[in-house]
Amino acid sequence: MTAAAVDTEREPEEIEGTSYLRAGYSLRSWLLTTDHKRIAILYLLSITFFFAIAAVAAALIRLDLITPEGDLLSNEGYNRAFSIHGIMMVWFFLIPSIPNTIGNFMIPLMIGARDLAFPRLNLLSWYIFIVAGIFALFVVVAGGVDTGWTFYTPLTTMYANGAVVATVLAVFISGFSTILTGLNFIVTIHKLRAPGMTWSRLPLFVWSHYAVSIIFVLATPVLAITLLLVAAERVFGIGVFDPSLGGDPLLFQHLFWFYSHPAVYIMVLPAMGVVSELITAGAHKKIFGYWFVAYASIAIAVIGFLVWGHHMFVSGQSVLASTAFSFLSIAVAVPSAIKVYNWTATLYKGDVALDAPLLYAMGFIGLFVAGGLTGLMLAMLAIDVHVHDTYFVVAHFHYIMVGGSVTAFFGALHYWWPKITGRLYNEVLGRISALLMIVGFNLTFFPQFMLGYEGMPRRYHVYPQEFQVLQVFSSAGAGMLAVAYLMPLTYLLWSLRSGARAPANPWGATGLEWTTSSPPPKHNFTEQPVVVRGPYDYPLAHPRSRQDA
Amino acid sequence: MSPSILLWPTAASRHADEVDLLIGTFGGLVALLTIPVFVLMTVFAIRYRTSREADREHPPSGRTWLEFSWAGIPFLLILGFFFWSTQLFFQIHRPPPGAMTINVVAKQWMWKFQHAQGAAEINELHVPAGRPVRLNMTSRDVIHSLFLPAFRIKQDLLPGRYTSLWFQAREPGIYAFRCAEFCGTDHSVMGGRLVVMRPADFAAWLEEEGAFGTSATLAELGGKLFREVGCSGCHGPASDVHAPNLAGLFGRPVGLSDGSTIVADEQYLHDSIMLPNKHIAAGYQPIMPTYGNVLEPEQVNALVAFIRAGAQAQEEEGP
Numbered sequence: 017m018t019a020a021a022v023d024t025e026r027e028p029e030e031i032e033g034t035s036y037l038r039a040g041y042s043l044r045s046w047l048l049t050t051d052h053k054r055i056a057i058l059y060l061l062s063i064t065f066f067f068a069i070a071a072v073a074a075a076l077i078r079l080d081l082i083t084p085e086g087d088l089l090s091n092e093g094y095n096r097a098f099s100i101h102g103i104m105m106v107w108f109f110l111i112p113s114i115p116n117t118i119g120n121f122m123i124p125l126m127i128g129a130r131d132l133a134f135p136r137l138n139l140l141s142w143y144i145f146i147v148a149g150i151f152a153l154f155v156v157v158a159g160g161v162d163t164g165w166t167f168y169t170p171l172t173t174m175y176a177n178g179a180v181v182a183t184v185l186a187v188f189i190s191g192f193s194t195i196l197t198g199l200n201f202i203v204t205i206h207k208l209r210a211p212g213m214t215w216s217r218l219p220l221f222v223w224s225h226y227a228v229s230i231i232f233v234l235a236t237p238v239l240a241i242t243l244l245l246v247a248a249e250r251v252f253g254i255g256v257f258d259p260s261l262g263g264d265p266l267l268f269q270h271l272f273w274f275y276s277h278p279a280v281y282i283m284v285l286p287a288m289g290v291v292s293e294l295i296t297a298g299a300h301k302k303i304f305g306y307w308f309v310a311y312a313s314i315a316i317a318v319i320g321f322l323v324w325g326h327h328m329f330v331s332g333q334s335v336l337a338s339t340a341f342s343f344l345s346i347a348v349a350v351p352s353a354i355k356v357y358n359w360t361a362t363l364y365k366g367d368v369a370l371d372a373p374l375l376y377a378m379g380f381i382g383l384f385v386a387g388g389l390t391g392l393m394l395a396m397l398a399i400d401v402h403v404h405d406t407y408f409v410v411a412h413f414h415y416i417m418v419g420g421s422v423t424a425f426f427g428a429l430h431y432w433w434p435k436i437t438g439r440l441y442n443e444v445l446g447r448i449s450a451l452l453m454i455v456g457f458n459l460t461f462f463p464q465f466m467l468g469y470e471g472m473p474r475r476y477h478v479y480p481q482e483f484q485v486l487q488v489f490s491s492a493g494a495g496m497l498a499v500a501y502l503m504p505l506t507y508l509l510w511s512l513r514s515g516a517r518a519p520a521n522p523w524g525a526t527g528l529e530w531t532t533s534s535p536p537p538k539h540n541f542t543e544q545p546v547v548v549r550g551p552y553d554y555p556l557a558h559p560r561s562r563q564d565a
Numbered sequence: 566m567s568p569s570i571l572l573w574p575t576a577a578s579r580h581a582d583e584v585d586l587l588i589g590t591f592g593g594l595v596a597l598l599t600i601p602v603f604v605l606m607t608v609f610a611i612r613y614r615t616s617r618e619a620d621r622e623h624p625p626s627g628r629t630w631l632e633f634s635w636a637g638i639p640f641l642l643i644l645g646f647f648f649w650s651t652q653l654f655f656q657i658h659r660p661p662p663g664a665m666t667i668n669v670v671a672k673q674w675m676w677k678f679q680h681a682q683g684a685a686e687i688n689e690l691h692v693p694a695g696r697p698v699r700l701n702m703t704s705r706d707v708i709h710s711l712f713l714p715a716f717r718i719k720q721d722l723l724p725g726r727y728t729s730l731w732f733q734a735r736e737p738g739i740y741a742f743r744c745a746e747f748c749g750t751d752h753s754v755m756g757g758r759l760v761v762m763r764p765a766d767f768a769a770w771l772e773e774e775g776a777f778g779t780s781a782t783l784a785e786l787g788g789k790l791f792r793e794v795g796c797s798g799c800h801g802p803a804s805d806v807h808a809p810n811l812a813g814l815f816g817r818p819v820g821l822s823d824g825s826t827i828v829a830d831e832q833y834l835h836d837s838i839m840l841p842n843k844h845i846a847a848g849y850q851p852i853m854p855t856y857g858n859v860l861e862p863e864q865v866n867a868l869v870a871f872i873r874a875g876a877q878a879q880e881e882e883g884p
Binding site for chain 2: 086091092094095162164166168170171175176177259260262265266301302303304306307308329330331335338339342343346347349353354356358360363365366367369370374378385389392393395396397398399402405406469470471473474475476477478479482483
């Protein structure tokens with residue numbers, strides 16, 4: 017790490033035995049902890065596990081699709097595999113990924129607080145999450161479900177095989193964990209900021225988590241209601257969605273996407289917050305257009321609630337409604353574009369250190385731009401009519417969720433790893449895996465744009481032969497991506513045993529989290545921080561700024 | 566294994582060409598908006614890398630005019646494409662008046678087509694080239710979606726509801742159609758062939774199919790059903806039950822008991838048969854029994870075709 021040389025002599029010393037990691041070694045000290053940092057670690061372990069399961073399902077899908085006949089799985093087996101992949105990835109990895117690990121760990125540190133506002137609620141939300149996650153995993157693997165993660169009616173309510181009701185309940189339960197986390201973040205950001213930490217000095221990571229918490233609290237209950245109605249229709253035959261019982265199947269789609277479109281912003285807003293931190297730290301420069309980046313997060317959260325109908329352009333929704341949703345979907349791209357242009361401008365006249373976190377951040381920007389602009393294509397009605405429900409859509413949302421959110425998650429993990437664990441990882445391996453991830457990702461998903469435009473529908477186990485070459489490219493890319501995900505797992509874990517001890521501020525970054533020791537003490541700071549500067553005040557880089565108080 | 570990569574799908578209609586032109590031009594705009602980001606990001610990262618001497622004096626931390634221009638200008642440019650694309654979308658929802666109607670019923674996991682002339686097909690659809698074809702579609706079970714890649718169109722099929730799709734094939738040929746909405750176990754094999762024929766060949770094909778099959782038109786089949794399932798008992802001219810007269814009903818506005826008015830289209834007729842209490846015609850008692858559990862969608866289509874044709878047959882053949 018090139019930045020490691022910056023001003024380490026003034027770092028706050030880690031007083032032996034006070035780090036949160038040394039506050040207790042028993043299992044009980046972890047499972048009954050109310051320390052937001054330890055809960056973040058619990059989340060990190062759980063989501064890594066669920067990510068691995070969902071990735072195995074993805075590997076099965078990609079292996080199966082190497083041949084047009086799909087020799088590995090049966091039709092039913094394939095449908096179950098993509099249902100496991102979607103359900104576990106969306107609800108048990110992507111939605112909690114950055115907020116509940118990095119956010120949970122960093123928000124109190126970044127605003128100068130000792131913990132979240134409701135530490136026990138924080139632990140409860142992890143318990144709800146882990147119970148729901150293990151239940152969901154058991155159900156989708158042992159029972160099997162073939163509805164996809166979208167649970168469209170009346171397929172799900174009347175026709176699908178497998179443990180539909182149990183799956184729906186697992187997702188329903190996990191929603192409470194999300195709501196509690198959102199509530200906790202909102203109250204924490206409002207009430208626990210350190211003296212001097214005004215809203216205009218709030219790190220952009222915290223702004224984006226504030227925006228995402230609003231979505232957590234407002235959108236998740238809609239999903240809960242919808243899933244309960246699905247269960248009620250399947251079990252009791254209450255006619256809400258099934259037309260043969262007098263229901264309306266499109267009502268389900270409206271309710272589902274009213275949650276699930278904002279859920280896409282749940283996945284990407286925290287990633288944007290991460291990138292704002294990584295870019296400024298990597299470029300050692302103040303963010304370009306702080307207020308525009310901050311309010312863009314809020315704008316995305318708000319407009320994001322008004323675009324759900326763009327999932328329904330070919331569903332039989334009225335032409336007029338489709339036109340309105342098309343327009344609003346174009347509008348929601350504006351704040352995202354503002355962010356991208358501001359990040360690029362931030363690099364101008366910077367002091368750029370191309371370390372792994374910055375490479376991941378730049379990877380995020382590139383892949384997010386590709387995903388966002390193909391999203392604009394999908395917002396165009398006449399184009400969507402052709403590519404809706406094809407691989408074009410699959411490629412588009414993987415560029416956002418994997419190319420965007422997962423890349424940012426890995427960037428965040430590298431950037432804050434020294435703070436979280438107190439160890440430095442191998443920077444060379446970090447850079448190699450960042451580059452490998454960007455190349456592997458594009459090889460996997462770029463061919464899918466072509467497949468989609470050529471007419472390959474999504475969720476196809478058996479496909480026409482003319483698509484095979486591109487499918488093979490995609491599967492080869494997935495293999496490369498798997499290596500790029502396994503590499504960090506290896507060298508990050510290795511660093512825990514053999515990595516060099518991390519100084520308090522290895523990147524020479526601003527932000528209160530770098531003013532405390534690595535790893536931080538149990539109560540985060542040995543004395544109450546007082547903030548006198550804006551964020552990213554880079555010509556006067558930390559750790560000196562803390563002494564200004 | 567086919568070694569070739571398909572780079573661009575065939576375009577079989579004018580609409581397909583227009584969509585290709587739209588996405589091609591839009592792709593150009595996208596490149597215009599993104600290439601600067603990629604280039605500048607790389608240039609800045611190299612020119613201002615920490616090991617290199619560079620002019621870092623007075624780094625800017627914001628320019629309001631710049632913010633508004635990079636928010637506003639792309640938005641306005643894209644808005645132009647919004648109007649273009651929306652206009653194309655309106656076109657595919659407005660079938661030309663002379664379009665021939667073919668009924669489509671999707672079910673797990675097959676496609677059924679009913680021609681007005683009586684021919685019925687499964688997983689294969691014959692149409693004439695150069696003539697607009699309107700598909701009047703519904704599903705028997707779950708939601709399916711008819712996707713015609715060579716025509717760049719698709720539309721979901723919903724149970725209990727009609728949706729429609731129209732296209733005009735440029736020239737004879739064989740094109741694939743596929744189900745695009747996940748519909749259960751065999752979703753991926755729910756496809757078929759669209760056979761576009763020269764109009765003369767198509768007429769001959771209809772003739773042959775008709776002779777091979779029932780030799781009755783869809784409306785005639787509907788007329789037969791009209792008597793068999795008991796519709797004529799109330800709606801026939803000889804009936805003394807106070808029930809609406811269906812002759813010439815199709816396309817006419819109908820006054821409802823709640824004071825509103827509805828046009829008697831395919832959906833209205835479907836609902837009146839399957840969910841008779843949904844709309845009660847003004848001046849009538851809600852006494853019609855539901856056929857929701859009695860009739861298949863194909864039969865409803867035949868009855869609708871019969872009523873559309875004027876509901877005259879029962880008078881000719883009735884007592």
